Amino acid sequence: xxxxxxxxxxxxxxxxGAGLLPWEALASITSQKNTPLKKxxxxxxxxxxxxxxxxxxxxxxxxxxxxxxxxxxDGMGCFPGTGEQVILxxxxxxxxxxxxxxxxxxxxxRANFPGGVTRLVWDEKKRYLVDSRQTLKNTLRNCSxxxxxxxxxxxEETLMFGHGHVYLCxxxxxxxxxxxxxxxxxxxxxxxxCIDPRDNYAYLSEDRDDSCFYRFVPKIKNKPxxxxxxxxxxxxxxxxITYSKFDAKKRYQVEWVDLDNQDKDDLRxxxxxxxxxxxxxxxxxxxxxxxxxxxxxxxxxxxxxxxxRYSPDKEEIDLxxxxxxxxxxxxxxxxxxxxxxxxxxxxxxxxxHIRVLTSSGKLITLAQNVNIRxxxxxxxxxxxxKTLFCNLQQEGITVALHGPFHRLRDL
Numbered sequence: 377x378x379x380x381x382x383x384x385x386x387x388x389x390x391x392x393g394a395g396l397l398p399w400e401a402l403a404s405i406t407s408q409k410n411t412p413l414k415k416x417x418x419x420x421x422x423x424x425x426x427x428x429x430x431x432x433x434x435x436x437x438x439x440x441x442x443x444x445x446x447x448x449x450d451g452m453g454c455f456p457g458t459g460e461q462v463i464l465x466x467x468x469x470x471x472x473x474x475x476x477x478x479x480x481x482x483x484x485x486r487a488n489f490p491g492g493v494t495r496l497v498w499d500e501k502k503r504y505l506v507d508s509r510q511t512l513k514n515t516l517r518n519c520s521x522x523x524x525x526x527x528x529x530x531x532e533e534t535l536m537f538g539h540g541h542v543y544l545c546x547x548x549x550x551x552x553x554x555x556x557x558x559x560x561x562x563x564x565x566x567x568x569x570c571i572d573p574r575d576n577y578a579y580l581s582e583d584r585d586d587s588c589f590y591r592f593v594p595k596i597k598n599k600p601x602x603x604x605x606x607x608x609x610x611x612x613x614x615x616x617i618t619y620s621k622f623d624a625k626k627r628y629q630v631e632w633v634d635l636d637n638q639d640k641d642d643l644r645x646x647x648x649x650x651x652x653x654x655x656x657x658x659x660x661x662x663x664x665x666x667x668x669x670x671x672x673x674x675x676x677x678x679x680x681x682x683x684x685r686y687s688p689d690k691e692e693i694d695l696x697x698x699x700x701x702x703x704x705x706x707x708x709x710x711x712x713x714x715x716x717x718x719x720x721x722x723x724x725x726x727x728x729h730i731r732v733l734t735s736s737g738k739l740i741t742l743a744q745n746v747n748i749r750x751x752x753x754x755x756x757x758x759x760x761x762k763t764l765f766c767n768l769q770q771e772g773i774t775v776a777l778h779g780p781f782h783r784l785r786d787l
Contacts, residue, residue: 435772715761
């Protein structure tokens, strides 16, 4: 477990870097670089001319454990491996009625429910898949999640059949593990989670139109799953509606309300009764430079997305960006931070692009799904920052992007 924690901290240092995200007064896009994308003859992914891609895996590919790769790949996290290798932990957002997307073996033959996680080992230098296998089974709609000092945290976005939990998947296991549920993180329509390694506080999003934004506070740092669950509230405001009332030029002071963490889907109602703020479809989360960035896919004045920034040190929240035109930014979902400190957003609306917002406010279009209106998911960088991974969800394809990520703002 100590090795996993060191790898986690190494990932944060190599990708983030302190002080790289100013965005001090940025809540709108100041300019847009419309470099025409390079058309893909293979009809997978149109890319910025200075980038290229490799296909990591497709649905029904034969995995190392002799099972077929499942479909609906969603959230991912990337961890250091051995030498030039990296470990990708990949969710599969397969619902109970989508057994036909569970591949020819992994979840159909060995579980009662078709969701789960696969573990992929990728050689970053040679650009080939070394190993892939199922590592978590018997879950439902594993949507997004987050990296942690203990491994990959996989989130269920469903309440069906008693589901709706977060699961811990150690990255050093290459076999199919027993289900490890973190019930203290609450039962809800989970989307994503991130960990502040300074105190092991967990921050969680909920994909509902009337969601809350949550944190889990451990009683002591070395027992990270024992503690209390809370919901964010705007100080001096009761049930503040963030998607219509949030002033883009203002920072708001934050306080937290304690929740009674029962195993039922009423946490948002508890929180809002106590004054917690209301967010619209909380989705991707990323921790960087001692701040928590999280996305609300249908928040904002035109309901096409907001990205918030919460500062635990100052107990305040502000807007990084919100969409004011769907042609510019359309329903950002999964997010991450580039090696140089720029915000990478995968869209779940419109023509489904990967957009990059630099700290100066310039928006760059990095990629577009050839099959427009099909979600791009799972954006995450390798620990070196040289590779950006993503999933084409409906096509069931995992892709590695290569190019000058260290100078995105200069493109």
